[in-house]
Every structure is written in C-alpha cells, then in structure tokens.
Amino acid sequence: MSNKIKNQEILFSPGSSYWGDVWLQFKKHKGALLGAIIFFGIVITVMLGPFLWPFEPNAIDIRSRNQGPSLLHPFGTDQLGRDTFSRMIAGGQTSITVGLAAMFLSLVLGTFIGVIAGYFKRLDGILMRFTDLFLSLPLLPLLLLMMFLFREPLSVSYGPERGMFILIVFAIGVTSWMPTARIVRGDVLALKQREFVIAARSIGTPDQKIIIRHILPNILSPILVSATLGIANAIITESALSFLGLGFPPDFPTWGRLLNDAVDYLQLHPERVMWPGLAISLTVLSINFLGDGLRDALDPRIRGR
Amino acid sequence: MFDYTVRRLLIAVPTLVIISLVIFLVLSLAPNDPMAQVPLTVPPEVKEKMREALGLGQPLYVQFWKWLVQFFWIEPQVLIDHYFGTNFSEDKLRVISWQTRAPVMDTVVQRLPQTLWVVGMSYVVAIAISIPIGIYSAYKQYSIFDQAGTFITMVGYSIPPFFTGPLVIVIFAVYLEWFPSTYDTLHEVNNWESFIVQLKQMFLPVMVLAIQGTAQISRYMRSAILDNLNQDYVRTARAKGLSESIVILVHVLRNSMIPVITVIALNLPLIFGGAIITEQVFKVNGIGQQLILAIYANDLPTIQTLTFIFAFLIVFFNLVADVLYALLDPRIRYE
Numbered sequence: 001m002s003n004k005i006k007n008q009e010i011l012f013s014p015g016s017s018y019w020g021d022v023w024l025q026f027k028k029h030k031g032a033l034l035g036a037i038i039f040f041g042i043v044i045t046v047m048l049g050p051f052l053w054p055f056e057p058n059a060i061d062i063r064s065r066n067q068g069p070s071l072l073h074p075f076g077t078d079q080l081g082r083d084t085f086s087r088m089i090a091g092g093q094t095s096i097t098v099g100l101a102a103m104f105l106s107l108v109l110g111t112f113i114g115v116i117a118g119y120f121k122r123l124d125g126i127l128m129r130f131t132d133l134f135l136s137l138p139l140l141p142l143l144l145l146m147m148f149l150f151r152e153p154l155s156v157s158y159g160p161e162r163g164m165f166i167l168i169v170f171a172i173g174v175t176s177w178m179p180t181a182r183i184v185r186g187d188v189l190a191l192k193q194r195e196f197v198i199a200a201r202s203i204g205t206p207d208q209k210i211i212i213r214h215i216l217p218n219i220l221s222p223i224l225v226s227a228t229l230g231i232a233n234a235i236i237t238e239s240a241l242s243f244l245g246l247g248f249p250p251d252f253p254t255w256g257r258l259l260n261d262a263v264d265y266l267q268l269h270p271e272r273v274m275w276p277g278l279a280i281s282l283t284v285l286s287i288n289f290l291g292d293g294l295r296d297a298l299d300p301r302i303r304g305r
Numbered sequence: 306m307f308d309y310t311v312r313r314l315l316i317a318v319p320t321l322v323i324i325s326l327v328i329f330l331v332l333s334l335a336p337n338d339p340m341a342q343v344p345l346t347v348p349p350e351v352k353e354k355m356r357e358a359l360g361l362g363q364p365l366y367v368q369f370w371k372w373l374v375q376f377f378w379i380e381p382q383v384l385i386d387h388y389f390g391t392n393f394s395e396d397k398l399r400v401i402s403w404q405t406r407a408p409v410m411d412t413v414v415q416r417l418p419q420t421l422w423v424v425g426m427s428y429v430v431a432i433a434i435s436i437p438i439g440i441y442s443a444y445k446q447y448s449i450f451d452q453a454g455t456f457i458t459m460v461g462y463s464i465p466p467f468f469t470g471p472l473v474i475v476i477f478a479v480y481l482e483w484f485p486s487t488y489d490t491l492h493e494v495n496n497w498e499s500f501i502v503q504l505k506q507m508f509l510p511v512m513v514l515a516i517q518g519t520a521q522i523s524r525y526m527r528s529a530i531l532d533n534l535n536q537d538y539v540r541t542a543r544a545k546g547l548s549e550s551i552v553i554l555v556h557v558l559r560n561s562m563i564p565v566i567t568v569i570a571l572n573l574p575l576i577f578g579g580a581i582i583t584e585q586v587f588k589v590n591g592i593g594q595q596l597i598l599a600i601y602a603n604d605l606p607t608i609q610t611l612t613f614i615f616a617f618l619i620v621f622f623n624l625v626a627d628v629l630y631a632l633l634d635p636r637i638r639y640e
Contacts, residue, residue, distance in 0.1 A: 137619075146331065273468075288459060
C-alpha cells in the first residue's frame with residue numbers, strides 16, 4: 001500500500017521535467033556526485049587561485065629553494081625557490097583550459113562528421129572509411145611528430161605560449177573526434193526513422209532545419225557523455241606530451257611539465273612528483289566518475305529504476 | 306571464413322598505404338631543415354648537394370615511391386638474405402637513418418625485442434589478473450569485492466603511466482630498494498642469478514603497463530559476464546543440475562570471452578603507445594625510445610619508418626580482432 005502511494009507521488013511530483021529526472025538519477029550515483037564536486041572544486045581553485053595566493057608562479061627566490069612542505073609553502077618550493085602551489089595552480093589553469101578547448105574542438109568535429117554521415121546516406125560510406133582510417137593511425141607518435149615539427153613556426157607567428165596552445169588544442173582535437181563521430185552517427189541513423197523526423201520532412205522542412213531543430217537536441221546525451229570523457233582524454237594527452245618534453249616551453253608550467261621537471265629530482269625530493277601526478281590523476285578520476293554517472297542518468301532505460 | 310579473412314586483408318592493404326602517405330605528407334609539410342645542424346661555414350652550394358644526396362631535391366611523389374620500394378621491396382629481401390644466406394639485396398639502397406648513417410631496420414631489429422618483451426609480458430600479466438577479477442566481481446555483483454574492484458579499476462584506468470612510473474620508482478626503488486629503477490639492456494641471462502636480476506629489472510616497467518591493461522580488460526570482462534548471466538541458456542544449464550563452477554567457467558566464460566578477446570586485441574596498440582612513455586621513464590632502449598630520440602634528432606627516415614611500424618601494429622591487431630571475432634561468433638561472418 002505504502003509502496004503504491006510512493007509510486008504515485010513520484011509520478012505526480014511537481015516540476016518533473018527532463019533535466020529534473022536526470023538530476024534525480026544522477027544524485028543516486030554517489031561516486032558521480034563526489035566526482036562532480038571534486039572536479040568543480042579543482043576548476044574553481046585553479047581559476048580563482050592566482051587572485052588569492054600571494055606567490056607568483058615564476059617568481060624566483062633562490063634563498064628558499066628546495067624546501068619541503070611548510071605553512072608558507074604548503075607544497076614546498078622547487079630548485080629555483082619558486083612556490084610549488086602557485087605553479088600547480090598556474091599549471092592546472094593551462095591543463096584544464098587545454099582540456100576544455102581540445103574537448104570542444106573534437107566534439108564539434110565528431111558531431112559534425114557523425115551527423116553528416118548518419119543523415120546523408122551518400123556520404124556515409126566515405127566518411128566512415130575516413131573515420132576508420134583515423135582510428136588506425138598511431139596517435140601518440142603522430143602527436144609527438146606534429147608537436148616537434150610545427151612548434152617553431154607557430155611560436156614565431158603567435159608567440160611561444162599562444163602558438164603552443166593553438167598547436168596542442170588543434171592536434172588533440174584532430175586526433176580524438178572519432179569515437180564521438182561513431183556514436184553520433186549510430187544515434188542519427190536510428191533517429192532518422194522516427195515518426196517526428198518523417199513528419200517534419202513531410203511538411204517540407206529543409207534538411208538543415210531538421211538537423212538543428214529535431215536531430216541535435218535528441219543526441220545531446222551521448223554528446224555530453226563523450227564531452228566528459230573527452231576532457232579526461234585531452235588532459236592526459238597534453239600531460240603526456242609535456243612529460244615527454246614536447247609540450248609547452250619549460251618556463252610555462254603545466255601539470256605534465258611539472259611532473260617532468262620533478263622526475264629529475266626523483267632521488268632527492270621524491271615528494272615533488274606527487275603533487276602534479278595526484279592533480280592529474282584526481283582530475284581524470286573525478287571526470288571519469290562524472291561521465292559514468294552522467295551516462296546512467298541520461299540513459300532513459302536505466303533512469304527511474 | 307576464408308572469404309571473410311581475405312576481404313579484411315584486402316581492406317588492410319590500402320589502409321596501410323594511405324597511412325604511410327599521411328605520415329609522409331606530415332613529415333614533408335614540416336618546415337624543418339635537416340641541414341640546420343650543418344656548420345654555417347659550409348657554402349650554400351655544398352649544402353644543396355648534401356640535400357640532394359639525401360634525396361630531398363626530388364618531387365614528393367618520387368620520394369614517397371622510393372620509400373615504399375625501399376621499405377616493402379628491399380627490406381624484405383634483406384630479411385630473406387639474412388635467414389637463407391642469399392644475396393638478393395646486394396648493392397640495393399636501404400632506408401638509411403640520418404642520425405646513425407646505418408640502415409633503420411637494423412636498429413629496429415636490435416631494439417624491438419626489448420619492447421616486445423616488456424609489452425608482451427605486461428599484457429600476459431594483465432590478462433592473467435583481470436579475467437579472474439572480472440569473473441568474480443560480475444558473479445558477486447554489488448558485493449564488497451565488486452565495489453572495491455570497480456573503484457580500483459577506475460583508479461587504475463585514470464592514473465596515467467607517466468605518473469605510475471615515477472610513483473613505483475619512488476616506492477620500490479627509492480624507499481624499499483627492492484627493484485632497480487632503470488632497465489639494463491646489456492644484461493645477459495645465462496644462469497639462475499642473472500635470470501633473477503632480469504626478472505627484477507623487468508618488474509617495474511611491466512607493472513606500470515600491466516596496471517593500465519588490467520583496469521581496461523577487467524572492466525570489459527565484468528560487463529560481458531553480467532550480460533551473459535541473465536541469458537536463458539544459463540538458467541537451462543543450472544536447471545540441468547550442472548555445478549555452479551561449470552556453468553560459470555565453461556558456459557558463461559566462453560560466451561563472454563568473445564567481446565573481451567576483441568578488446569584485448571584492440572587495446573594492444575594503446576599499450577604500445579603507453580610503452581613509449583614507460584620506456585622513457587625506465588630508460589628501456591626499445592623502439593619507443595628510439596622514436597623519441599629520432600624526433601629530437603630530426604631524423605626523418607627513422608621517424609617515418611617507426612611511425613609506420615606502429616601503424617602496422619595497429620592495423621594488424623585490428624585485423625586479428627576482426628578475424629578472431631568472426632571465428633568465435635559465426636553470426637559476424639555473414640554480415
């Protein structure tokens with residue numbers, strides 16, 4: 001009896017909207033909730049940190065070099081006396097900005113190719129072969145190659161930091177759109193046969209309107225899920241490139257770069273590897289949990305169970 | 306089945322040619338000058354001659370064709386000569402490294418065993434650990450073991466090898482001093498003691514790569530078993546009175562292995578990518594490290610050849626995955 005009432009309450013609960021239901025399901029996944037809190041915590045710390053923290057990331061204070069953690073420098077200082085915490089904040093800003101920008105680029109590319117391939121039958125075959133071809137490229141070697149070959153000309157024309165930023169975002173975006181394109185194509189193929197799309201076409205709606213008004217809103221959930229996973233992937237790739245010494249210039253901190261610098265002092269100051277490593281791992285872990293929860297919450301088959 | 310394999314093979318060949326073209330174009334679009342290291346006192350005419358000697362003066366399609374011929378026609382002949390003592394490849398031009406002035410493939414052949422040992426070993430370890438974990442956490446879904454296992458694999462999946470590498474060095478080489486932090490390639494195994502030394506120096510790199518592999522494979526294993534546990538044939542097998550171990554380990558496991566084997570084959574190239582970083586961390590002189598060295602030295606023939614070898618490995622294992630999938634699941638063959 002009480003069960004029945006409970007069900008009815010859920011059924012007629014006020015303000016039960018699509019995103020309200022998604023939020024209700026998302027809340028149930030404790031790991032995802034925690035992941036979201038940690039990820040947004042890291043983003044806020046990294047974005048607001050420079051305004052609150054007294055030390056400059058590149059201010060050299062040679063007298064207080066190689067210090068361990070203290071109240072003044074909670075993460076210690078490096079071999080030039082630069083405050084590690086402020087460098088971590090600056091590095092996080094770069095790493096997360098690169099992650100977001102590269103994710104956005106790969107999402108736009110993947111969605112575009114996926115929608116075109118799924119919607120226009122004539123282009124499907126060739127675009128999917130193209131996607132398969134990209135999937136069989138050796139991505140890490142190619143990324144390293146692009147970094148090495150195009151680093152200097154871009155630094156000359158856009159300045160060392162901005163040139164590198166453009167190059168990294170472009171390189172990661174261009175090499176990571178394929179999974180999104182495949183998922184989107186599959187969903188568009190299914191959607192195209194649905195009644196509302198056929199109805200829209202029967203009243204003479206042009207293709208681009210159908211795609212924007214009817215198709216895109218309905219493939220939002222797979223796009224959102226691959227967006228979260230895309231951020232994690234981009235952050236890891238950027239850090240890997242910086243770690244191999246083919247990322248941002250040495251005086252420009254990113255998490256991967258800081259990790260690379262710390263490896264040289266592995267024997268003397270092993271704790272220095274921890275901060276950037278933990279930051280990368282924690283960010284990626286929280287994003288992965290967030291993505292998992294989002295996938296469950298946006299899947300109508302799982303939601304409401 | 307034979308038709309299917311041949312069809313897949315026929316798709317793989319043009320893919321490889323296009324990939325090598327892409328690599329070639331990326332390299333030739335690059336604004337770098339291989340003569341940048343030559344002293345400024347060398348007059349420009351001489352520099353131009355040196356450039357021509359490297360084959361850089363010719364049009365792009367000629368350069369590409371020459372590379373294709375050297376790699377797919379002359380190098381196999383060298384291999385045949387090496388094994389059968391023939392001399393097909395005499396006086397023929399091989400792919401020469403600009404850095405060492407030696408044939409690229411000779412260096413690759415010297416370095417490939419290290420990479421294959423470390424990568425192969427880590428994959429074997431990863432499979433051996435992840436399959437039992439996957440089976441048990443699916444069988445006891447939502448138990449403490451499953452919850453902990455899912456969390457740990459998520460952590461292992463999220464921590465990149467360039468952090469686990471230094472981390473295990475700090476723990477096992479700096480603090481505990483159990484294992485060496487670098488890999489000594491000159492070490493020869495000829496008795497029990499040297500075998501132990503070899504095992505010890507392989508332990509850390511293999512562990513780093515195995516963590517990555519285990520996390521990926523056990524996640525797939527768990528979900529594949531979960532998909533199969535609710536199938537009708539499982540109920541039938543139990544209703545027949547088969548013991549639980551036979552139901553799980555024979556009926557369910559065999560069906561669940563179909564997608565997992567594909568994932569194992571498809572993930573192998575990813576592990577090779579991770580091997581580039583791991584080799585750099587542990588100073589293993591495999592082909593990943595050679596690639597990094599060649600990139601820094603602007604050694605275009607070596608870069609081209611190594612990148613192509615990585616591409617070949619990816620296409621090859623995709624093919625293996627496709628064929629294995631068709632072999633294990635007859636429905637796929639008649640698509």
